[in-house]
Amino acid sequence: MKFIEGNRYIAVTKSLDTTAESDVIWGGWGCIDYKGNTVIPMELGYIIEGNTNINAIVFAESMGNDRMPGATRRIGVMRNDGTIALKPNYDEVHLVVNRWIITHECNNINGGYFIFDKNYNVKMSNMGYIEYQEPTKKNSGFFIISDIKGMKALFNDSLRQITDFK
Numbered sequence: 051m052k053f054i055e056g057n058r059y060i061a062v063t064k065s066l067d068t069t070a071e072s073d074v075i076w077g078g079w080g081c082i083d084y085k086g087n088t089v090i091p092m093e094l095g096y097i098i099e100g101n102t103n104i105n106a107i108v109f110a111e112s113m114g115n116d117r118m119p120g121a122t123r124r125i126g127v128m129r130n131d132g133t134i135a136l137k138p139n140y141d142e143v144h145l146v147v148n149r150w151i152i153t154h155e156c157n158n159i160n161g162g163y164f165i166f167d168k169n170y171n172v173k174m175s176n177m178g179y180i181e182y183q184e185p186t187k188k189n190s191g192f193f194i195i196s197d198i199k200g201m202k203a204l205f206n207d208s209l210r211q212i213t214d215f216k
Contacts, residue, residue, distance in 0.1 A: 055145075056102030058130070059083060081107065090132040098125065101145050104168040105129050108143045127151060127170075135170045146182050147191045147207045147212075161198045164200045165209065173209055 052061045059081040080092030081100075090107065100107035117181045125137030136143070142154035151170070155162035166176040174180075178196035191207035201215035 052097070054081065054097075054100035054102055054107065056104075058098070058102040059089060059100065059107070061097035061100065061107075062092065079109070087128075090128070095123075098143070099145060101148065102130050104148060104151070105169065106135070106143065106145055106151055108145065109138070111138045124156060126151075127153075136166070144182070147184065149207075150209075152180050152182065163195075 053065075056063055060083075061079060061081050063075050063080075064078040074189055075175055076095055078092045079094040079097045080088060080197050081090040081097070083089050094109045094111070096110040098108040098110055107128050107130070109126055109128060111126070123141070124135060124138035125140045125143045127136040129135050136153065138153070139156055140153045141156045142152070145150045146152055150173075151166040151168070153164045153166065155164075161176045161178045163174075163177040163180045164172055165177075165180065167173055174195065176198065178198050178200055180196075181194040192212070193205040193207075193209070194202055195205055196202050197215055203215040204212040206212055
């Protein structure tokens with residue numbers, strides 16, 4: 051069981067199957083509300099994280115445990131109502147600054163990083179790499195984004211470019 055950010059849902063699993071290699075329980079994950087009603091059926095491989103304020107629940111479809119050789123994992127994002135927003139074609143998904151969804155396409159070694167807004171519109175596509183800093187008392191959050199050629203630039207948390215790519 052894990053709490054989903056946004057204080058609406060709790061991620062739960064009906065399965066008690068684990069492997070000796072991991073404390074992660076794979077299979078049978080879904081979400082309930084705080085009254086115990088099922089809002090997302092318990093049919094997912096795993097729920098990684100979520101934020102109901104931005105209508106995003108990150109889930110994994112898996113064939114095997116992450117820590118075991120030969121395991122595969124595909125990550126996607128669904129909306130609060132359980133409909134798929136981003137199909138599980140990613141090996142990384144991060145919810146950032148309560149407004150951005152960063153993804154990395156599976157097997158894309160020459161880029162493949164995307165930033166989506168909370169309405170699932172692409173704001174940046176096929177970047178080489180995206181590194182982010184969550185907001186602190188001293189800053190409002192920022193991103194270092196590399197293009198396909200490896201050139202880097204600094205962006206603020208609104209994705210406004212601060213420096214040129216160098």
